[in-house]
Amino acid sequence: MRVSTKGRYGLRVALELALRYGGSPVPVREIAENQGISEKYMEHLISILKNAGLVKSVRGAKGGYVLSLPPSRITLLDIIKPLEGELSPVECVDNPGICDRSSTCVARDIWRRVKERVEGILRSITLQDLVDEHNRRVSAGFMYYI
């Protein structure tokens, strides 16, 4: 039941772009450095987000990436889905034809509920929520050291 690094890293990328929303385009190199992830791999991940229409690119020098929508209008599900594919624990939830027991299978119902809940959580949280929470923690951490 693990999310791959695509989903994990991708979420961190999106958060970084959200924190800098409204500013100049952010090059992959910067994100990769901040996150301690290979630049080349990051490039690959962000191209998935681009194809999904979540980020826009600016080519050439001084280029980089920006979110194509305000953080408040992007849910975590929007980000995770293109990176991870369907969030079903089992194939037959999305594709009943794969198993001839699907129509009466009691297990399938369980897996369907699991998927719905997971999607529900991710859909209910926006990037802006994460930004707010992040800022709360940073300022709390700052206060702590005074």
Place this chain on the structure above:
Amino acid sequence: MRVSTKGRYGLRVALELALRYGGSPVPVREIAENQGISEKYMEHLISILKNAGLVKSVRGAKGGYVLSLPPSRITLLDIIKPLEGELSPVECVDNPGICDRSSTCVARDIWRRVKERVEGILRSITLQDLVDEHNRRVSAGFMYYI
């Protein structure tokens, strides 16, 4: 975010044992035949359930497996956990030390909530619930053909 065949098959095995709870021990061969799964592989899976204390074995001829508790006292989480391991979408939920950002990571909180929800669902359903639902469907299917 997929559950492996271990979890899927294991759940079906448990359901079969639950349907036959109170009867004589069920040999692996029978379960494997009913489910269309390799006997050898099934053997391996059921030994995991045995080590977890969910089923008891009776060795020798006329032997087999039985649930070690009534179906109403076994939750789906009890079954899935030994087969699949922790249900965390990311490692750091169970093992914060793996990442030095854990203490302030906003993403980690999300993944923790996902895990809690998934576990919550699986913990709220017992094998007896599945048995009841199964029986309901069987009799409904029967009525349908009259």
Place this chain on the structure above:
DNA sequence: AAAATTCCTACCACGTCAATAGGTTTTCGG
């Protein structure tokens, strides 16, 4: 004794994931 069954350990083939490599194209600044 023979058959049925659990139990144990090792092995392997395959696919996916994570990552790397090596370029080509576009754009800005001077």
Place this chain on the structure above:
DNA sequence: CCGAAAACCTATTGACGTGGTAGGAATTTT
């Protein structure tokens, strides 16, 4: 106009987990 900075594209690789197999040893019933 040139060079640097950046996105973009395609292919390849290495490692690992998953799913499944093999062969036999131990235990119990008939």
